[in-house]
Amino acid sequence: MELQQLRYVVAVAETSNFTRAAERCHVVQSALSHQIKRLEHELGTPLFARTSRQVRLTPAGEAFLPAARQALEAAERAVADAAATVGEVRGRLSVGVIPTVAAVDVLAALRELRNRYPQVRVSLRTGPSDKLTSDVAGGRLDVAFLGLPSTARPTGVRCHELARDRLVAVLAPDHPLAGGHDLDLAGLANEPFVDFPYGSAGRTQTDQAFARAGLSRDVAFEVTDAHLMAQVIRHGLAIGFLPSTYLRRAPELAGLAVVTVADAPSRVEYVIWSKPGPTPATRAFLTAIGLSEIRATRMP
Structure with missing residues (x-):
């Protein structure tokens, strides 16, 4: 054979x-x-x-x-x-990212990787955090970037916390609350919402915040990515929550109103890779995003 x-x-x-x-x-x-x-x-x-x-x-x-x-x-x-062993990095690198990744400029890191190691072949895919975690744990992805509620941590993989962020409310520019100040979840609870699918990490962080506040809300629209969310908001159909740092890298959100909410949901961004240890290409990529010494936690 x-x-x-x-x-x-x-x-x-x-x-x-x-x-x-x-x-x-x-x-x-x-x-x-x-x-x-x-x-x-x-x-x-x-x-x-x-x-x-x-x-x-x-x-x-x-x-x-x-x-x-x-x-x-x-x-x-x-x-x-x-x-x-002789300083040559080659092979394949498969990277998964959530649509709202903000803590790392993934494409800039890939550009640096390719400039230094042109023999590395890269595949890039987007998806929800739970699916990306499963794919890394199962060996279908080498590395992935996640956004999780502050109450959750990646399991079955090695991980490094990249950043913590609070979400902000995003509204149509002519929404009555667009110029609001000192808003809280109670002041938004009666509005129709657009959010990610139920059970996803992107949805759970907001659901948990409303539950902690003793409030319920109407998620009238479910979408699979932030671009669709922006379109729903722009047409005045609903309001939504997105990470504040993501807004700086999201041209599709230009012109929408952004309002800070006192008790807003929060999230944590992680980079994860498989338990057996990174391949040479994965290690080189982790170096490109600033993890020159990999001392991340191995989760259960």
Whole structure:
């Protein structure tokens, strides 16, 4: 069994097509097909069910694929670790960010990383904090940036606290409360709200603040990102809460009214990475955001 055969199996599984898999692997289709048939002969069972219209994994292929991916990842990590001993950083870096990340300029850090280590290949994805944490813990992401309520901490990963911030109320510019001062949650409780989905970290921090104040509110609109939230607010449909530091980096919020609230929700931003320890590319990226010495807490 050869690593190249594993790469071919993964490519066919992900494209469901031998031709596209061969193009991805930069080989002719006949060579790819021949190597997969050799592997199937060695295993004594077919990995793919082939018809004129589709290619799909057999039960044996379904069982084989996860370990094949792990073997390829381990081989890539071994090469990266060896190269790092002579100061060369290579390999892949997968980064997850919440849409409202504000404590770190992630793109500036990636630019610094690429300028210094151009052989690093980067994938960047957005998502809610709970999903990003799960993906880092499960090895699907190398590093992620989270925003959590002050009552929560990341679990199952290593983490470093980046910043703490209070949220501010964001309103349409012609809203009656747009010029308000000394507002509190009680003064906003009767307004319709736009917020992130129920149960998400971005939503929980505000829900908890209203609960502590003994108040309820009407979340009339749920959105998945801050850009959509800004559009709902701009049309006068609802008001919302967003981190104050995020507003400085959010052109979509330009022209909206921002009001400080005395008992506003708060959040903590973290950077997290997996328990086994960072890859050379992850370590280089953490250095680019200012963590030159990684002494972060390992959470349970």
